[in-house]
Amino acid sequence: MYSPYYRTPRLYLSGYLPNGQPLPPQSMMDDIVGDYKDKTVTLEDFPFFANNIKMASVHPCKHASVMKTLLDRADAALRIRRDKLRSGKAVGSDPGMEGLVDEVAKLDVKSAQEAADKDEWEEVEGVDADEQEVAIRVDQYLVVFLKVRTHHVLPTPWPRRGITV
Incomplete structure (x- = not known):
């Protein structure tokens, strides 16, 4: 999403459980690198959903x-x-x-x-x-921007149960 206030892209992140259900908001923050948690990445309402779903948002002030x-x-x-x-x-x-x-x-x-x-x-x-x-x-520019932003997130590995080869 583009932030007209900061005139830069604004990134919202969401995640899903292995069963396809959305991650609870606090679980999303488990994937954020500690240096950025609650500083440049915060939980905010996603503006395009009517029911105020919380997502991790990378704050655009320094982009x-x-x-x-x-x-x-x-x-x-x-x-x-x-x-x-x-x-x-x-x-x-x-x-x-x-x-x-x-x-x-x-x-x-x-x-x-x-x-x-x-x-x-x-x-x-x-x-x-x-x-x-x-x-x-x-x-x-977008490729470089996304490359920089990926350093904020380290996905939490989920154990794979019940998978047979």
Whole structure:
């Protein structure tokens, strides 16, 4: 649900017992990580049901600032990686960067430079398309948001009884 007051998504969580019945409100809170219980995750009435069903709600007051920080960090990491590529430093050796950037030392630059010298294209000053690229696009925001939110919840395992193989 979208919270117009905070202008961010608002997440309501519910759970079910193995027999398909809804979890009681306090049992829902058993699945919430202790650091978030009753701080950023609280029990609230779900606004779209007429009979006031309580659900665990992730409070949206910090969503915008947390997501802005994550997106800014991702963009900064992309800029650093791009700057390293331009300066000729190897970026493939950085932790977590394996497979993201190919080795450029194996490329044949001499023949490419000769072809570029013969080319009569006019050089145009302006913003490079790479400069406008962001690490996380707007259409990927929901995926990142849900990934961050899943760290609030750890499902309680239910023992499986009566199941035969």
